[in-house]
Amino acid sequence: MNKIVINTDTGKHKIDRHIYGHFSEHLGRCIYDGYWVGEESPIPNKRGIRKDIVKALKKAKTPNLRWPGGCFADEYHWKDGIGPREERPTMINTHWGGVTENNHFGTHEFLDLCEQIGCEPYICGNVGSGTVQEMSQWVEYVNFDGVSPMADLRRKNGRDKPWNVTFWGIGNESWGCGGNMRPEYYADLVRRYGCYCRSYPNQKLYRIACGPNAADYEWTNVLMRQAGGNIDALTLHYYCVSGKESRSATKFKESDWFAQLQRALVMDELLVKHGAIMDRHDPEKRVALIVDEWGTWHHVEPGTNPGFLYMQNSLRDALVAALNLDMFNRHCERVRMCNIAQTVNVLQAMILTEGEKMLLTPTYHVFEMYAVHQDATLLPMDIETEQYKFGDESIPAVSGSASLDSAGKVHITLSNTNPKKAVEVSIDVRGSKVAKVSGRVLTAPKMTAHNTFTKADAVKPEKFTGTRRRGNTLSVKMPSKSVVVLELS
Ligand code: AHR
16 A cells, blocks of 8 residues: 655745756757747747747746757857847857757847746856856846946847846856866856856846766765855756667657656655755755756657757656656755756657647646646655566655645645556645645556647646545545646645
């Protein structure tokens, strides 16, 4: 029997809405032929930005968007992306397919996109091939309200008031594509760049340093020791790269399902260990841990450009998303922002497009279902679960998290990782009276189920009727391979 105990009156920490953030890079069809279709496109758009994508991201309460990369960020020169579009210089996107970037989507277009979605921008600056002056001027262009060379240039380009962007990343993957640096060297650069990226009177900057690649604990230690006092957050990147028997996003067996979920659960160990190192340097937990690239990485769809990272997204990816979001919630004391890679047409996307068609992936539905946790108080939750065994190995069958929102509603999210067996969970809710329970479930007959342009609703949330309530005890029957969200009032 699987048992969960939730205490509704002892929550201490807020689940920051920014945990539900996104990442969108100039990569493949994420920006061009994704968000950006241009003002002349027959596809309905507002100032060149697709309306259907904006509507979907608003519905999922997207809280922030990280841009322009990724590896692209460290070769991006922001001044090439402002002013009249036809006069903007081109560049080669060397990381992603060697295609020509025309710079038609730049600072103004990105910040317009964020305003249309109603989310906060998170801009990643160029440390790898840029200069301190260049990044410092970008902050001035975006945030300074007075008279200055950059603020005047912004006005000349049609924007009077500053955008007041809070979140600024100081380089991306500086240990790899962002410059192959050593942590000692990069830590000094963080101090220097952080110093010249000014907080103007109207906007206190939140300086985000590039953190470790997965289990590189030495990087975290050096960064916290040498630059911990100069930053507000340190990032972590961890991808679940698929493949044991198959790397296909939609053609895989149970061995691949199991391996992928097992990989996803490694995130917990990374958060615990990096968190412990950060605690040594910063016991007050002032510096946040931000997982600003995470998600699944499969083979690209057959026939597509390998450099574009365009992949399908199945129920398996939805389970990976749910497991991760529950882990982030549970670690919300230190983890205050996360950005899944990437929003549109790239890696573990929320949205896929084909011409004027658009579909929502199973991962999108998880984000939309989990939005109830945003800015709610994390509730302590004890889980006693059976194991889902595959061969000689096993992972927990049931995983989840719970929160209390400002209206007094409790939300519980749960996953059943077992693709062959339904599970029954008994939930004991303590600390408040439960009068009513409702819920939604995401599942499908096959673990490879996914949405296509001809069948866009193959995987979508349905009303969940598997809960029985007796007083404050709930008995929940979860179908195999499912994600459930419950609302208690
Ligand atoms: O998300 C794709 C790439 O993965 C990013 O550009 C890079 O930061 C990471 O290696």
